[in-house]
Amino acid sequence: MGLFSLFHRHSPRDTDEQKSWATPRDTEDGSFIIQDVFVITGRGPVFTGVMSEGSIHVGDEVLIDSPNSSLAALSGTVTAIETHHHKSMNIQSGDTAGLFINNIRVEDLPYTRSGSGFVLDTDGVKGSVIRRGVNTSPTS
Incomplete structure (x- = not known):
C-alpha cells in the first residue's frame, strides 16, 4: 500500500453531506448569455455562450x-456542460461553454x-439568458 492510497480511502463515517465540499455551490443565481x-x-x-455571473x-x-x-x-x-471539447461538472462567471438541457x-x-x-x-435565440435558481415550476 502506497502513501497516496491512504488519501483515497474513506472511513465508514464518510457521508455525501461531508463530501459536499468537492463541488461548492454559490448562493447567487447563475446567468448564462446565449x-x-x-x-x-x-x-x-x-x-453556447458565456457565464456572466454566478455558476x-x-x-x-x-x-x-x-x-x-x-x-x-x-x-x-x-x-x-462542455468547455473547449471537455466535459465539465460546472461553469463559473467568465467561462465559455456549451450547455445541454433536457426537456x-x-x-x-x-x-x-x-x-x-x-x-x-x-x-431568435441569441442574447437570451439561461438562469439558474429560478423557480421553473408553473405558477397557478
Missing part, C-alpha cells in the same frame, strides 16, 4: 429567459422559412 445554438443529431440543441452545475434546474417574443419560456435540467427539443426553438423549408432561427 451566443449561439447548434443542433447535434441524436442529442438535441446545445446552447451553473450539471443537474441544475434552469429557465431560458428571452427578450424575443418568438421564443416561449422554456425550462429544463442541465444534463451536460428542450429542437421543435421548441424558433424557425424561419427558407427556400427549401424551415431552418432554426439562431438570431
Whole structure:
C-alpha cells in the first residue's frame, strides 16, 4: 500500500453531506448569455455562450429567459456542460461553454422559412439568458 492510497480511502463515517465540499455551490443565481445554438443529431440543441455571473452545475434546474417574443419560456435540467471539447461538472462567471438541457427539443426553438423549408432561427435565440435558481415550476 502506497502513501497516496491512504488519501483515497474513506472511513465508514464518510457521508455525501461531508463530501459536499468537492463541488461548492454559490448562493447567487447563475446567468448564462446565449451566443449561439447548434443542433447535434441524436442529442438535441446545445446552447453556447458565456457565464456572466454566478455558476451553473450539471443537474441544475434552469429557465431560458428571452427578450424575443418568438421564443416561449422554456425550462429544463442541465444534463451536460462542455468547455473547449471537455466535459465539465460546472461553469463559473467568465467561462465559455456549451450547455445541454433536457426537456428542450429542437421543435421548441424558433424557425424561419427558407427556400427549401424551415431552418432554426439562431438570431431568435441569441442574447437570451439561461438562469439558474429560478423557480421553473408553473405558477397557478
